[in-house]
Amino acid sequence: ATADQWKGKSIYQLFTDRFAPPSATAPARTSPLPENCDAGLQTWCGGTWLSIIDKLDYIQGMGFDAIWISPVSQNIDVYTPYNYAYHGYWVNDPLTLNPRFGTDADLKALSNALHAKGMYLMVDVVVNNVPSLNVKDAFNTDALKADGSRWTDPAEFHPQCWIDYNNETSVEYCWLGDDKVALMDVNTENPTVVDTLHSWIANLTSTYGIDGLRIDAAKHVPGPFWTTFCASAGVFCIGEVYGSDIPFAASFQTEKYMDSVLGYPLYYGIVNGFGTPMGNMSNFVDIANQVLASFPSPGLLGNFIENHDLPRWRNVTADAQLAFNAMVAQFMFDGLPVVYYGQEQDFSHGAGDPYNRAALWPSNYANTTTYNHIKRLNEIRHAVITNGTQFNGKNFLDSQTSIVASTASDVAFRKGPLLSVLTNRGSPSQPQAFGVPTSGWPAQSAVIDLLSCKQYTVGSGGAISVSYAASGYGGMPYIFASQSDASALKICGDV
Numbered sequence: 342a343t344a345d346q347w348k349g350k351s352i353y354q355l356f357t358d359r360f361a362p363p364s365a366t367a368p369a370r371t372s373p374l375p376e377n378c379d380a381g382l383q384t385w386c387g388g389t390w391l392s393i394i395d396k397l398d399y400i401q402g403m404g405f406d407a408i409w410i411s412p413v414s415q416n417i418d419v420y421t422p423y424n425y426a427y428h429g430y431w432v433n434d435p436l437t438l439n440p441r442f443g444t445d446a447d448l449k450a451l452s453n454a455l456h457a458k459g460m461y462l463m464v465d466v467v468v469n470n471v472p473s474l475n476v477k478d479a480f481n482t483d484a485l486k487a488d489g490s491r492w493t494d495p496a497e498f499h500p501q502c503w504i505d506y507n508n509e510t511s512v513e514y515c516w517l518g519d520d521k522v523a524l525m526d527v528n529t530e531n532p533t534v535v536d537t538l539h540s541w542i543a544n545l546t547s548t549y550g551i552d553g554l555r556i557d558a559a560k561h562v563p564g565p566f567w568t569t570f571c572a573s574a575g576v577f578c579i580g581e582v583y584g585s586d587i588p589f590a591a592s593f594q595t596e597k598y599m600d601s602v603l604g605y606p607l608y609y610g611i612v613n614g615f616g617t618p619m620g621n622m623s624n625f626v627d628i629a630n631q632v633l634a635s636f637p638s639p640g641l642l643g644n645f646i647e648n649h650d651l652p653r654w655r656n657v658t659a660d661a662q663l664a665f666n667a668m669v670a671q672f673m674f675d676g677l678p679v680v681y682y683g684q685e686q687d688f689s690h691g692a693g694d695p696y697n698r699a700a701l702w703p704s705n706y707a708n709t710t711t712y713n714h715i716k717r718l719n720e721i722r723h724a725v726i727t728n729g730t731q732f733n734g735k736n737f738l739d740s741q742t743s744i745v746a747s748t749a750s751d752v753a754f755r756k757g758p759l760l761s762v763l764t765n766r767g768s769p770s771q772p773q774a775f776g777v778p779t780s781g782w783p784a785q786s787a788v789i790d791l792l793s794c795k796q797y798t799v800g801s802g803g804a805i806s807v808s809y810a811a812s813g814y815g816g817m818p819y820i821f822a823s824q825s826d827a828s829a830l831k832i833c834g835d836v
């Protein structure tokens with residue numbers, strides 16, 4: 342699928358090994374299967390491509406229409422100082438499927454099951470690096486062959502050096518990892534490597550009906566490599582450019598290296614703005630405005646508030662209202678929402694790798710408040726995409742977000758027919774209000790908050806004011822639509 346086809350999608354990111362346990366229809370690929378999955382042990386817990394199929398209703402029931410799964414290629418399958426390759430990122434042969442996750446038929450079955458439900462499949466791909474447990478003798482061709490590595494000629498790697506993050510050449514040519522598990526840097530200028538990877542990715546996407554790619558470690562490969570790689574793939578590419586440098590991340594779109602990148606810049610803004618009660622909202626506003634000004638297509642960014650490399654949101658931020666406000670920002674700002682599995686279960690264990698990768702099944706896939714919040718946000722987004730009216734001549738997806746008002750702890754932004762009004766005040770009620778001077782709607786007109794379905798009347802000059810005094814609700818988020826839009830969206834019934 343193309344970038345345009347992805348624009349309205351909403352993505353659920355899962356770890357193949359951790360999302361669903363094997364059942365009768367999904368045979369265990371790991372033996373013996375650990376009864377309790379302990380994330381700290383860094384070993385396989387048994388999830389597979391087939392076991393994902395068993396739980397697609399849980400994902401679709403939350404309103405997602407795409408999933409992003411772990412890398413599908415063969416990993417080193419040995420004990421390391423960081424234990425085992427349960428995460429799938431220690432790829433040593435892109436061209437072979439990872440037998441831990443299933444067979445060729447299983448991956449096709451997953452893809453078919455998704456497509457039958459009208460959902461897209463996004464696969465994570467790792468091409469920048471391959472692991473080595475022996476950094477001193479990493480270029481030993483016989484050892485590389487014995488390990489089943491796709492690359493065995495020393496010319497297929499860049500020479501050893503550890504990355505210096507202050508030097509872009511070093512970021513591109515030196516090695517990730519450390520002396521325990523070195524991530525040998527693949528020579529992505531070597532013609533054999535380039536040809537092999539191009540034909541592999543074309544073949545992979547067509548064979549398995551893959552709709553999009555998440556490009557691992559995108560900033561560690563010189564950009565022009567990706568332009569041709571993604572052209573060969575023929576599908577939407579979204580890269581991982583880990584960091585807070587906005588112009589640098591935006592260059593992936595301006596230079597046409599790939600369609601888009603994950604929303605790391607906005608993530609830092611959301612953390613600073615909503616991660617702590619009365620946090621730094623002006624930082625969120627600054628970053629949001631820079632993102633909007635720097636990316637040619639901010640509507641394609643992948644917006645997240647946690648992932649497998651970062652702390653769980655609720656590990657850092659206990660307050661449920663702050664989490665809800667952050668998620669409204671994640672869903673209503675320009676971009677595709679990307680929700681990391683477990684976010685809907687308020688997983689709070691996990692200040693980082695490996696504890697942020699717990700198995701989902703102990704949650705019993707419960708119908709939590711957060712599951713329902715996410716469901717609501719997906720419903721609103723979906724409704725406004727399919728039934729929303731135009732605002733200033735543009736529909737929701739083609740309208741760029743604009744920040745219309747802010748204070749030290751509140752922000753209001755409009756995207757198309759929706760006005761989101763958010764705060765970082767947190768759960769306790771406060772005898773205070775936030776006034777948005779120009780909502781965009783005429784004075785005396787009726788608007789509906791799509792989260793509570795309550796009606797408000799626009800004040801003089803088009804102002805909307807929300808109060809944080811209601812006991813028990815405190816700093817809750819609002820998503821306003823005009824009354825006529827709200828009734829067309831059918832989110833709040835007959836309004």
Ligand code: ABC
Nearest residue numbers: 423428430467506518522557558583584585586650694695
């Ligand atoms: C293993 C063990 C861990 C152990 C670790 C040392 O080694 O499993 O328990 O703690 C995979 C596995 C990991 C594994 C690693 C290494 O391989 O998932 O479990 O860790 O063996 C991607 C993937 C990631 C994956 C890899 C490697 C790459 O999402 O899951 O890891 O295939 C860098 C890379 C980025 C990479 C990330 C983990 O490391 O750029 O591609 N992610 C700075 C840098 C970033 C850097 C980041 C973390 O530090 O700029 O480039 O990411 O090291 C902000 C700044 C940022 C700064 C952050 C920390 O602070 O703006 O620039 O980021 O304020």
Ligand code: CA
Nearest residue numbers: 513526561562
């Ligand atoms: Ca590299």
